[in-house]
Amino acid sequence: MQAAVQAFKDHLAPIIDLRAAAAVLGWDQETYMPRGAIEARAAQLGTLGRLAHELFVADETAELLAAAQKEVEGMEYDSDEASLVRVAERDFEKATKLPSELVAELARASSLAQQAWQEARSEADFGRFRPHLEKLLELSVQKAEALGYEEHIYDALLDEYEPGMTKSEVESVFDRLRSDLVPLAMAIVAVDREKHSFLLSSYDIQSQWDFGVAIMMDFGFDFERGRQDRSAHPFTTTFSINDVRVTTRIHEDFLPAGLFGSLHECGHALYEQGISAHLERTLLAGGASLGVHESQSRLWEILVGRSREFWTHYYEPLQERFPGHLGDVDREQFYRAINKVEASLIRVEADEVTYNLHIMMRFDLEIDLLEGRLEVADLPEAWNAKAEEYLGLVPADDAEGVLQDIHWSLAAFGYFPTYALGNLMSVQLFNRAKDEIRDLDNQIGRGEFGELLSWLRDKIHRHGRKLTANELLERAAGSKLSEGPWLEHIRRKYSDLMGVDF
Numbered sequence: 001m002q003a004a005v006q007a008f009k010d011h012l013a014p015i016i017d018l019r020a021a022a023a024v025l026g027w028d029q030e031t032y033m034p035r036g037a038i039e040a041r042a043a044q045l046g047t048l049g050r051l052a053h054e055l056f057v058a059d060e061t062a063e064l065l066a067a068a069q070k071e072v073e074g075m076e077y078d079s080d081e082a083s084l085v086r087v088a089e090r091d092f093e094k095a096t097k098l099p100s101e102l103v104a105e106l107a108r109a110s111s112l113a114q115q116a117w118q119e120a121r122s123e124a125d126f127g128r129f130r131p132h133l134e135k136l137l138e139l140s141v142q143k144a145e146a147l148g149y150e151e152h153i154y155d156a157l158l159d160e161y162e163p164g165m166t167k168s169e170v171e172s173v174f175d176r177l178r179s180d181l182v183p184l185a186m187a188i189v190a191v192d193r194e195k196h197s198f199l200l201s202s203y204d205i206q207s208q209w210d211f212g213v214a215i216m217m218d219f220g221f222d223f224e225r226g227r228q229d230r231s232a233h234p235f236t237t238t239f240s241i242n243d244v245r246v247t248t249r250i251h252e253d254f255l256p257a258g259l260f261g262s263l264h265e266c267g268h269a270l271y272e273q274g275i276s277a278h279l280e281r282t283l284l285a286g287g288a289s290l291g292v293h294e295s296q297s298r299l300w301e302i303l304v305g306r307s308r309e310f311w312t313h314y315y316e317p318l319q320e321r322f323p324g325h326l327g328d329v330d331r332e333q334f335y336r337a338i339n340k341v342e343a344s345l346i347r348v349e350a351d352e353v354t355y356n357l358h359i360m361m362r363f364d365l366e367i368d369l370l371e372g373r374l375e376v377a378d379l380p381e382a383w384n385a386k387a388e389e390y391l392g393l394v395p396a397d398d399a400e401g402v403l404q405d406i407h408w409s410l411a412a413f414g415y416f417p418t419y420a421l422g423n424l425m426s427v428q429l430f431n432r433a434k435d436e437i438r439d440l441d442n443q444i445g446r447g448e449f450g451e452l453l454s455w456l457r458d459k460i461h462r463h464g465r466k467l468t469a470n471e472l473l474e475r476a477a478g479s480k481l482s483e484g485p486w487l488e489h490i491r492r493k494y495s496d497l498m499g500v501d502f
Contacts, residue, residue, distance in 0.1 A: 004067040005081045011064050012088070013281050018052035020239040022107070027245050029114065030231045038115045046108035053103040057096045065092060080278055083466035087283050090163075097146050106139050110411045117409035118232050124399035126380045129409070134376045136411040137369060144370070153370050157414030161290040162421065163468060167367070170417045174360050177420070177483045184490065184502060185353050188341045191498050196337035201325045203255050211321055212248065212262035215314065219300060220453045221246075221266050222273055233406040234261045234348065236268035236297075241280050244272045255325075256338055257349055260301050267300035268293055270453065274461030289469040290415065292460065294422020295429055302352050303430045303489075304444060304452075311335050313447040339497060343391040345400045352423075353490055354391065359420040361386040362405070366413055425469075427486040428477040429460070 022045055029041055055061070068085045075082040113132035120129035144156035154167040213228065231247035238244050246265035250258030271287055279285045287293040304310055315331040326334065341351045347358040365382060368374035374382055383402040388394050395401030407415050433455050434440045443451060459476035473481060491502045 002068075002071045002081060004064070004071040005084065008064040008068040008088070009084070009282060011061065012056075012283060015052050015055050016281050016283070016285075018048055018055070022048040022052070023237050023239050026111075027237050027239075029111065030233075030235065031229045031247060035115065038112060042108045042111035045111045046104040049107035050100050050104035053095060053098065054100050056092065057100075061092060065089060078463070078466050080276075080284070080466070084282055084284055087465050091283060094147060097148065098143065099146065102139065102142055102146065106136075106143065106411055109135050109139060110409065113409040113411075114406065117403065117406060121232070121399050121403040124397035124403070126398040126402055129403065130376055133379075133408055136408065137376060137413070140411050140413045141370065154367060154414060157370075158417065159414075161412075161415050161418050163289055164470070165289075165291075165417075165421075170363065170421075173424075173481070173483060174363065174417075174420070177356060177424075177487070178360065180483075180487050181353075181356060184487070185341065185357070187502055188353060188494050188498070189343070191500050192341050194336060194340065196333070196340060198325055198329050199255050199337055200253055201255075202252055203322060203325060205250050205252055205258075207321050208250050208255065208258045211318060212259050214317075215259075215305075216262060216266045218447055219263075219266055219270065219304075219449050221269055225273055226269055228262065228265075234265050235406075236265045236272070238272045238286070241273065241275050241277060241285055244269045254349070255322075260305060260338075261348065263305040264297045264301040267297035270300070270456070271296045271461050274453075274457040275464040276462040279464045279466075284464040284466055286465050288460075288463070288465055288467055288472050290418035291421035291425060292469045292472060294419050295425035296422075296456065296460065298423050298426040299430055299456075303426060304449070306339055306352070307441075307444060308335050309441045309445040312445040336497060339493075341494070343393055345387065345391070345393055345395050346404055353494070356420045356423060357390045359416050361390045362416040366416065370413065421481065424481060424483055424486045425473060425477075427489045428473065428479060428482065429456075431485055431489075432459075432477045 025041060025045055025048070029038075033041060065085070065088060068081075069089070072079075072082040072085045077083075109132070113129070113136055116129050116132045120126060140157060141153070144153045147156040147159075149155040152167045158165055158167060158170070213223075216228070217223065225242045226244040226246065228246045228248060230249060232249065234246075234248045236244065236246045246262070246269045248258055248261040248265060250261075271293060275285055311331055311334060315334055318334075319326045319329075329337075339351065341353045343354055344350050347355070347362075350358055361383075364386060365374065365379070368382070369376070369379070380398055380402045384394050387401065433452060437443070437451050437455060440452060443449070460472060463472065467475070470480065473479070495502050
């Protein structure tokens with residue numbers, strides 16, 4: 001490696017370490033930390049956030065970056081060196097716009113807010129979370145203003161999760177998607193009148209856990225370089241390419257929650273574990289965008305895990321674990337049950353058809369909050385109105401309504417659209433994988449996932465942050481982001497499942 005680039009990498013490495021240390025503390029807060037430690041943990045995260053930020057925006061970083069920029073001139077666009085400098089330049093430009101005090105306060109306030117959210121959710125009491133959310137919204141507005149934007153305040157925050165994407169582009173995608181999705185969902189719901197009460201029986205929690213872990217191992221998750229734990233809201237976090245943590249939540253009385261939560265987070269983790277080892281301890285060791293990240297989790301959870309082929313292999317082992325619940329339920333009944341389309345209140349447990357409607361309503365609410373048309377105090381009422389508008393349902397309380405997602409306690413405004421974008425990307429990528437792996441369906445039917453994982457590793461995972469979401473999608477799928485393939489997938493799948501053309 002060139003001398004200037006190596007010096008720049010050496011300078012960045014301790015900054016990456018500080019960020020990883022903060023991630024460890026964040027993971028611990030969500031899994032094992034005693035409740036009484038929250039004030040100390042908030043201070044610790046604030047300190048680490050401030051130190052990492054100050055080191056990154058220091059004059060030395062600018063000097064080393066400038067030297068590295070000269071050294072990579074003429075190198076291949078997606079070489080490790082040129083990509084590192086290109087991504088670092090973008091990150092540095094953004095970071096220098098943010099005051100260290102704001103970075104530290106956001107880290108501290110979000111740490112306190114996470115525990116307040118957990119307590120408020122457990123008691124279905126938005127009032128306990130409200131002052132924290134008001135503070136985080138205020139700080140997020142300050143952050144957006146500091147970062148700057150050309151068209152809309154939302155653009156600055158969305159760019160944190162989906163670089164280069166704007167509010168107007170998301171609205172355009174959502175408008176096109178909504179026009180076809182709403183009547184399609186209504187048509188499927190009108191046909192699918194079956195009830196599947198067997199999913200709501202009492203399923204042993206440890207047996208659920210063990211079954212999910214076995215599938216994760218089959219998918220390719222390396223438990224020597226990662227682990228799974230339980231948390232209030234499933235998530236994946238990374239301290240290193242060789243230390244990737246996932247969590248799930250298991251409901252004793254609803255089998256799909258824990259199972260598909262594990263498969264979903266496994267998809268995220270496979271991405272992180274598949275990043276090229278050469279990118280370890282650099283700014284490139286991460287996902288290209290959260291939309292791309294979500295494409296991986298939805299691909300494994302939905303396109304693989306809820307497919308008929310998948311359950312050709314795994315249904316008998318599941319029956320053997322739960323003979324009292326599933327012994328009289330045939331595989332096709334189970335397949336129909338886990339793919340039932342029905343308006344529901346909880347996003348992470350929504351079917352794949354109505355899921356995007358959950359995202360659209362959250363996007364609308366975020367815009368209203370940031371534009372000042374909606375006060376935080378009025379958010380529960382606004383949430384309920386949106387739920388009725390989009391889903392035809394009204395939450396019974398705040399826990400199944402405005403408090404169900406952790407994201408706002410993390411000050412993650414701008415995050416939600418990436419879920420829908422990832423849904424669309426997942427089908428585009430899976431379609432191309434099926435074109436290039438001719439017997440992929442048969443492999444899935446045999447419980448063999450090595451070739452699919454290798455394809456994803458080559459096309460997506462290994463690149464880390466070297467390429468943008470658009471660049472990855474065009475290279476891997478041969479097309480730009482489009483809602484068309486996803487809509488066609490839904491029509492084809494449910495026409496086959498219901499025996500009716502949609």
